[in-house]
Amino acid sequence: MANEQMKSVASLLLVLNFCMYAIVLGIGGWAMNRAIDYGFIIGPDFQLPAHFSPIYFPMGNAATGFFVTFALIAGVVGAASAIAGVNHVRSWTAESLPSAASAATIAWTLTLLAMGFACKEIELEIRNARLRTMEAFLIILSATQLIYIAAIHGASSRRI
Structure with missing residues (x-):
C-alpha cells in the first residue's frame, strides 16, 4: 500500500519536474x-571593450551569463x-532504481549549481521578469528534485 503511494508521489513529481525543466529550457x-x-x-x-566577458548577456547583470548557461545544462x-x-x-523494480536515482542525483546537483548562480543574480539585483521566473523555477526545482530522489529511495527501502 505504501509502495503504491510512493509510486504515485514519484509520478506526480516527475511530471511537475519535467514541466518545470521544460519551462527553464524555454x-x-x-x-x-x-x-x-x-x-x-x-x-x-573592432576592438574588445575594456571589461569584455565571453559570456555577455545584454539583459541582467554580471552573473546572468553563468546563470543561463548552467540553467540550460x-x-x-x-x-x-x-x-x-x-x-x-513504469517498471518499479529494484533493477531500474539505480539508473533513475543516479540521473536524478546528477540533475539535482546541476540544479543546485544553477540555483547558486540564481542566488548571486538575485543579490546583484538588475534583471528582467523572465530571468526572475527562471530563478524561481530553479529554486523550486532544487527542492522538488530532492523530494523525488527521497521518494524513489524511500520506496526501495520498503522492498520495491
Whole structure:
C-alpha cells in the first residue's frame, strides 16, 4: 500500500519536474538567443571593450551569463532524468532504481549549481521578469528534485 503511494508521489513529481525543466529550457533558450543576437560584434576592425566577458548577456547583470548557461545544462539533464524516472516508475523494480536515482542525483546537483548562480543574480539585483521566473523555477526545482530522489529511495527501502 505504501509502495503504491510512493509510486504515485514519484509520478506526480516527475511530471511537475519535467514541466518545470521544460519551462527553464524555454526561458534559457530565449536568453541565449537574445545574447547571440544582441551581444558584442567582434570583427577585424573592432576592438574588445575594456571589461569584455565571453559570456555577455545584454539583459541582467554580471552573473546572468553563468546563470543561463548552467540553467540550460541543468534543464537538459533534468528533462533526461525525468525520462529515466518514467522508465523506473513504469517498471518499479529494484533493477531500474539505480539508473533513475543516479540521473536524478546528477540533475539535482546541476540544479543546485544553477540555483547558486540564481542566488548571486538575485543579490546583484538588475534583471528582467523572465530571468526572475527562471530563478524561481530553479529554486523550486532544487527542492522538488530532492523530494523525488527521497521518494524513489524511500520506496526501495520498503522492498520495491
